Amino acid sequence: MRVISSTGKTSLGFKNSQGVTSFPIYYRTYVETFFINDKVATATYCTGGNLTLEIYNPTPADVPSSPANYPNLKYKWFKDDVAIAGQSGKTLSVNTPGVYYAQIDYGGCNDENFASNRVTVSSSASGSSVTISSSLGNPFCSNGTGTTLTATAGNKYQWKKNGAVITGATNRSYTTNEAAIYTVDVDFGGCTATGTIDLKGNNFNASLNVPEENEIESGGSLSVTVTTNAVNPTYQWFLGNTAIAGATANTYLVSSPGDYKVKISQASGCTVEKELPFKVTIEGEIPSVEKIPNIISVSAAYPYNFWNIPNEYKNQESSVKIISSNGDLVLDVVNYQGDWPPSGSIDIKNVNPVYYYVIHSQTGEKKGSITLIK
Template identity: 40%
Template sequence: MYYTKFVNKILFGLCFFVLISQEHINAQIVIGTPNLGFSQACASDAFNTFSTTFVFSPESALNASNQFTVEMSDADGDFSNPTPVFTSNPGAVTVSPATLDFSLPTTTAGENYRIRIKSSAPAATSANSVAFAAYYKIQDDPFTINNLVSTAAFCSGGSYLLTIDNPGSGLNDSPLNYPSLTFNWFKETGPTTSVFIEEGPTLSVSEEGTYFVETNYGSCTSNSFSNRVTISEVISGEANAGIASSLGNPYCPGQGFTTLSTLGGNSYQWFKDGMVIPEATNQMYQTNESGTYAVQVDLGSCSAFGSIALVSELFEGSINVDDVNAIEAGDSLSVIVITNANNPEFEWYLNNTLITTATDDNYDATQFGSYRVVVSETTGCIASREFTFQINEAIDPFPDVENIPNVVSPNGDGINDTWVIPTAYVSGTNAEVIIMNNRGKILLKTDNYLNNWPESDLGLTSVNQVYYYVITTADNETKKGSITIVK
C-alpha cells in the first residue's frame, strides 16, 4: 500500500512538470499586419520620421526581454535581405496596439517598398504591409544645366547635348555629386505640362523645344530640378546664342568676378563694347566690369551670335576735389564724398595710415600728403570703392627774392625751374619785361609777368644757352642782363 502511494505521487509530479513545460514551449503571439501612418515616405535631411501601428496578442505571452523590430524590404517588396529600420528596447513595448517610429536609409529609392514587424521573445513575424513609394532626397535643391544659358542651337541635321553642370558650388549643388541618384529629362508641351523623354545625366536633342531635367524621386515631389533651356534648329545663317551671367544681371562686383557663359560649340570669340577680347576664346569668360559683351560661336556648318548688356550694381560715388591740390601751411582743404551707397561707411587714410577720428562723408584735411577714402556699402550689394587725392604745399608764385637771377634750370625738379624776379617787376607793377635770344629775337614781352618763363621746351641741347632781358619799370627805370639756361 505504501509503495503504491509513493509511485502515484511521483507520477503526478512528472505530469505536472510536463504540463508546465509544454505551456512554456507552446507560448506564442500573433502580430497583425502593420498599418502605415503615411501614403508615401519622402525623406530628407530635414525630415525622416515615419510611423506604423500594429496589434499583437496575447500581451501576456511577451517575454520581458522581447524586442519589436521594423524591417523594410528592397525596392521591389522582397524580404530576402530585409533592412532593420527600428528596434525597440527590451521590454519597452508591452501593450497592444503599439506604434513605432522609424527612419529611411539614405539609399532608399523606389515605388514598392513594404515593411513588416518581428518580435524576438517569443519569435513571430507579421504579414507584409501594403506597398508604398519611398525616397530619401539626398539632394533637394535646384541645379543648373548648360551653364545656366537659357538658349541653345544645333545645325540642321545635327544635335545638341544637354548636360547637368558639375562640379557643384555654393550657387549650384550639382546632383552629380551623389552617385546613387538618377535623372529624368522632360520636354515642355505647354506652360504647365511636359512629357518624359528619357533617363540619364545627359540628353542629346535633335528636335526644337524647351527641355529640363529632374532628379528621379518617383512620386515624391522635390525641389531638385534644373533650369529650362530652349533649343532651336538652324537651317541656314546665324542662330541666337544666349549669354548668362553667373551672378545675375545686374550683378554685384562685391561677390567677385561674374562668369559669362554661352551655348556649347566648336570655338568661341568674345567681344566687349564691339572690340575683340584677346585670348577670350572659351565657352565662359570672367569679368568684373560693366559693358556690352558679345560672343561668336562656331557650331560647325552654322554659327551663333549673342550679346548681353552687363550692368554692375556697384554704387556711384565721387569726391569734390582734384587729384592734386595745394594749400598753404595752416590752411585746410574740405573734402566731401558724394555717393548713393546704401548705409555707407567711410574710412579715411593719410599716407596709408587710418585716420581713426574720420568716419563721416566729409573731412577737413590740414596736412600735406597722399589721402585715400574708402566708401563701403553695407546693405544690398556689399562692396567698396576708394577715391584718392594729393595735398601739396602751395608754392608762392611771387616770392620776395632780392636779386634778378641770371641762371635758370628748367628740369622739372621744382627748384629754379622758372625765372623768378623781385616783386618790384612782376604782375601788378606795370613793369615791362622783355626776353630775347642771342640773335635779338623777342621771345617774351609783357607788363604782367608771372614768374613763369620758360613755359615750354626751349629746344635745349647739351650746350647751355644764353638769353637777354630788359626790364623797364613804370617810372622808366631800366634793368638789363643775361639769363643762362642750364639743363
C-alpha cells in the first residue's frame, strides 16, 4: 500500500474518512480452490467417537496444489453454514452430524470462492456404512498404474486382499493392478467396520496343469504349465516372494520343494495381472517345522546319514549356517537341500563332535545343536 500526502509532506499518521487510523492488510497467499476429506463428499464417525477433517494435501505436494503447503495460513471452519468459534487450524475434529467446510481466513478479504468442498458427516453406532470406491470403476481397465481404491473416511485403516493382510497398506486409499476381493477395516475411533469390494478387471482366464498341493520324489521334478487366454501375456515365476531369474516362459520345471507362484500379465489392451500359487514337497521328507534332527550318523546303520530340515526351510529365502564347537563356519548356504555332511568328510574318533545350526527364514530364526555319531 502506498500513501501520499496531498501537501507533499511526509506524514507518519494516517486517518481515513471514517476516522480510522489503523486497519489490517491481508496478502492472499493461496487463491485457488481446495479440498478437505480427500475430496470425498461424505464421512462417518462412531457414536460417542470423533472424526478428523483435514485440508487435502496432494502427493506429491505440487505448489500451489494446496493451501496445506503454506503453514502460515489460518482457516475458518463452518458447520451447516455457521462459523465454528475458536477453530483456525488445518484440521477439525467433529463429533456431531452436519455439513462441514473450510474457508481460508483472509479477514475482511474473505471470499467464498476460496472455500473448500462440503462434506456431509454422519454418525454410526456400528460403523457399518464403510464403502470402497474404485477410481477406474468396477470392472476396471488399468492404464498401467492401476486403480485407486478409496474407503469411507475414518481414523485408521488396514487393507486386505482375498482375506490376507496387505503389509503397509494402512492409508485411506490403496492402488492395485490386480483383480481380487479387497476389504478394508476402518477404525472410526470407538468402533470399527469393514468394507468390501469384489474388484474385477477386464480380465483373462489362467490355470495351471497341476493342483495347489504337489509331491515329488527326491531327485525328481515337476513340469508346471500355464494355460491362458490373455492377450500377449508375459510370465514371471516366483519361489516364495523372490522372482526366479530367467523363469519367464509359460512352463517351469520344479525340482526343489517350496511355495511357488506364477504371475501372468496382460500387456495389451487393459493391463491386468493374475497370480497362481502352488506348493511342492518332497515325498517322505519331514513335514513338520518342529522336527529338526539333532543327531545324525556318519554310518549307514543310523536312519539319518545327512542332516535334514523341513521343506518350509528349503527355499531361496531361507539361509542355513552350521558352526563347529571351535567356532568355525563349516556351512553357509541358502536353499539347503539336506546334503551335509558330505560323505567321508568327518572322521569321528574318541569324542562325538557337536555342531550348532542357525536357520534364518521368513518365519524367524531357529537355533539348535547337531551331534554326530558313528
